[in-house]
Amino acid sequence: MIRLNSEEQGLLADLEVLVAEAEPSAESLPSVLGALREVMKAERAVAYGVDVGPDRNNASYSHSQGFSLSAASVHGLLDGSISAVGDPWGWFDPARPEPAQRNRALHFRSLAETEAQRMPLPDLPAGEVGRRLGLSEGELEAVRERALTRSGTVFRQLGVENMAWLRTLVCEGPALLGWVGLGREEPFTEREQRLLQALTPALQRRLTMEARLRESGLMSTALEVAMEALGRAAWVVSSSGRVVHANAAGRMRLERGEPELMEQLRHGAQGVPCSGPLTLTPLRTPGLPSHYLAIDTGTASSAAARVHALSARWSLTARESEVLTHIVQGETNKSIAARLGCAERTVEVHVTHLLSKAQVESRSALIARFFQTS
Numbered sequence: 598m599i600r601l602n603s604e605e606q607g608l609l610a611d612l613e614v615l616v617a618e619a620e621p622s623a624e625s626l627p628s629v630l631g632a633l634r635e636v637m638k639a640e641r642a643v644a645y646g647v648d649v650g651p652d653r654n655n656a657s658y659s660h661s662q663g664f665s666l667s668a669a670s671v672h673g674l675l676d677g678s679i680s681a682v683g684d685p686w687g688w689f690d691p692a693r694p695e696p697a698q699r700n701r702a703l704h705f706r707s708l709a710e711t712e713a714q715r716m717p718l719p720d721l722p723a724g725e726v727g728r729r730l731g732l733s734e735g736e737l738e739a740v741r742e743r744a745l746t747r748s749g750t751v752f753r754q755l756g757v758e759n760m761a762w763l764r765t766l767v768c769e770g771p772a773l774l775g776w777v778g779l780g781r782e783e784p785f786t787e788r789e790q791r792l793l794q795a796l797t798p799a800l801q802r803r804l805t806m807e808a809r810l811r812e813s814g815l816m817s818t819a820l821e822v823a824m825e826a827l828g829r830a831a832w833v834v835s836s837s838g839r840v841v842h843a844n845a846a847g848r849m850r851l852e853r854g855e856p857e858l859m860e861q862l863r864h865g866a867q868g869v870p871c872s873g874p875l876t877l878t879p880l881r882t883p884g885l886p887s888h889y890l891a892i893d894t895g896t897a898s899s900a901a902a903r904v905h906a907l908s909a910r911w912s913l914t915a916r917e918s919e920v921l922t923h924i925v926q927g928e929t930n931k932s933i934a935a936r937l938g939c940a941e942r943t944v945e946v947h948v949t950h951l952l953s954k955a956q957v958e959s960r961s962a963l964i965a966r967f968f969q970t971s
């Protein structure tokens with residue numbers, strides 16, 4: 598239980614209101630950082646998120662205050678440092694923060710002090726530091742070296758190598774929602790650490806909501822409907838190569854496990870020219886890094902050829918062949934009925950005949966056999 602005096606409880610209540618009552622369409626962190634910086638008498642304030650990709654990571658957003666550099670320059674340094682490494686950087690793993698560090702306010706010594714072989718957490722005995730960071734003794738030393746050489750470069754570029762830092766990793770389960778931190782030359786007090794700790798649950802609720810809003814803003818209903826109507830596999834991919842959304846045909850391709858497809862999606866999102874029928878179109882959404890709509894333009898033609906071959910092999914009627922074409926594109930019976938201008942019950946009868954002729958027991962097994970049959 599965190600014990601705060603009456604003044605601190607008042608500050609906490611004000612900060613929680615600031616977090617909770619920000620406009621639903623607005624990000625709360627800029628105003629929260631400003632208030633925290635004032636309350637903590639901090640010289641710098643930073644918050645950023647990480648978009649974790651299969652090959653590289655990107656800073657998905659960032660907010661900074663008190664720097665001589667522009668916000669864009671600070672973002673660029675953070676993004677370059679995070680994406681340059683495929684393993685943990687600093688004192689945590691952005692892809693999956695250590696459980697001991699999730700939603701916990703920690704007070705770090707300055708980079709300069711840590712370089713002098715002092716333990717990074719000044720408020721704990723040396724033997725407790727690894728436990729608090731979720732690291733073994735051997736891991737602690739390895740992480741120290743990484744922090745000094747990799748993130749240390751960024752600290753110097755930002756001009757904060759002589760500052761102590763108080764930060765919390767705001768997480769939803771194992772996923773990082775945001776790194777929120779304050780820096781100043783004077784060490785932070787235990788009560789200031791407790792105040793940030795007490796505020797962390799409110800930050801966690803707010804950042805979870807904002808993450809959902811950003812995702813829903815990217816995936817509008819119109820885009821989802823358009824993707825389903827394409828009649829071919831399609832995916833929305835982040836700039837790091839992570840698949841954010843797929844239509845039904847795209848999900849089937851992913852479930853089949855196609856390493857070449859995943860490589861093409863990653864490379865395409867990173868600007869590497871794609872070979873084959875994959876096309877990528879940039880999607881621009883305020884407050885989000887670039888995403889791409891990837892479409893497999895060869896899906897429709899290759900599927901049509903396979904339907905033609907299997908129709909003969911399975912002795913399908915013309916109507917059954919039409920229904921099969923729509924099934925392998927991930928459409929529902931209701932959607933197929935609308936396309937063909939018949940009752941949904943009629944489509945159900947055709948599906949039953951298809952399962953019998955293909956000698957399978959389920960719709961998913963039919964789709965699997967369709968793509969696996971040579």
